[in-house]
Amino acid sequence: MSEADFKLQADPQFRADVLAGLKGPRRAIPARWFYDERGSQLFDDITHLPEYYPTRTETDLLKDCRAEFAKHIPAGAAVVEFGAGSATKTPLLLEAIRPDIYIPVDISGDYLRMSAEVLAGQFPDLTIRPVEADFSQDMHLPTDKPSEARLGFFPGSTIGNFVPRSSVDLLRHMRGHLGQGAMLLIGFDRIKPVEILLPAYDDAAGVTAAFNLNLLVRINRELDGNIPVEAFSHQVQWNDREARIEMHLRCAWDVQFTVSGKEFQIQAGESIHTENSHKFDLRSLRILLRAGGWTPVAEYSDAQEWFTLVLAEAAPFYNAP
The missing domain is CATH 3.40.50.150 (Vaccinia Virus protein VP39)
Incomplete structure (x- = not known):
């Protein structure tokens, strides 16, 4: 199968969610689209990180x-x-x-x-x-x-x-x-405590950052995108009012790009909200x-x-x- 054929067969809901999510002004893409094969493997790697307590704690509970x-x-x-x-x-x-x-x-x-x-x-x-x-x-x-x-x-x-x-x-x-x-x-x-929560989503080895950025890689590959991935960085914050961790992709400089033939602009300092993790x-x-x-x-x-x-x-x- 050629690369062009693969793009034509991209999940239509993935395309719809990405195009709608990039329109702004509060850009957001549903977290379920993290999980292509590469994203799934990266998440499995995350679960073994020393900072990521949820998997260890839940596994011990299941055993007990x-x-x-x-x-x-x-x-x-x-x-x-x-x-x-x-x-x-x-x-x-x-x-x-x-x-x-x-x-x-x-x-x-x-x-x-x-x-x-x-x-x-x-x-x-x-x-x-x-x-x-x-x-x-x-x-x-x-x-x-x-x-x-x-x-x-x-x-x-x-x-x-x-x-x-x-x-x-x-x-x-x-x-x-x-x-x-x-x-x-x-x-x-x-x-x-926040000092426990934040490192679980922003590990020292950068695995969670790679997981987050892989979403842009997937968009480029499957939706004929040309997003400059290098312009974005992984950002994590605690939203106390909503009792949740938020993951974003923060843009470092003004960028222009296309996805599935649609043009987008994101200014320096703006972000794409990619995941919530409510506690x-x-x-x-x-x-x-x-x-x-x-x-x-x-x-x-x-x-x-x-x-x-x-x-x-x-x-x-x-x-x-």
Whole structure:
């Protein structure tokens, strides 16, 4: 396939989101577009950095609480992991509850299939059916028995990447896909001192910076862009009012460029907002889950209360009179 053919086949939603997001005056591109094959690999590298506490803390929680999960989750349930990525934490859950089927869902198809192959080697008797999809959109879950119990797995505090209204919509969307009687195991990163939060998103080795800048590289490659990547730098800030980390690509000098034939200008000092990572206290995460159609059943936090895993059950749907 030629480079021109590849560009013609670029995801139309990616093109639409980028063109809309670059119009300004508050330029922003949804964080889900970080995850091409290179972006997925860089994020996996981030999770192993000394500054990046969420993966280590959540993994330890999964190890410590495996027996508790097995008490609440029905045997033989279908596990649906939203945003599976490299699925590094998944084996801990699969070993604990021994499901009949595992359905990883991720937007990065190549990386998803590679991860599924690794898990298939670890769990040869487990049915694994990867689904390449944006889990925030409509999709089909390929379970063999429509009536079987389902457990949604949403680790990593990925829910924090969505603004509150979108996160409620996403939780309701998951509730609809998983159905009545389903459960959800979801991770929440807790509010903590800024001196701990900022380095987790601005590491000394520059891996997160490369992850952020790779979005521009992807735009140039897939959307026939000529953005001068060297004009932009990775910037992280804490927004206390919104209780979130924000990642931006800050422009160092005035630039002009085109993407998919459309012309854009960005002035020195302006930025493209690329990611939010909301942090939670116990009250805010409980409110969010209930608004999204889930009732908390059990909560598991580390000793420092840096991270919390919540097991929730699908609340009944009520028809309006």
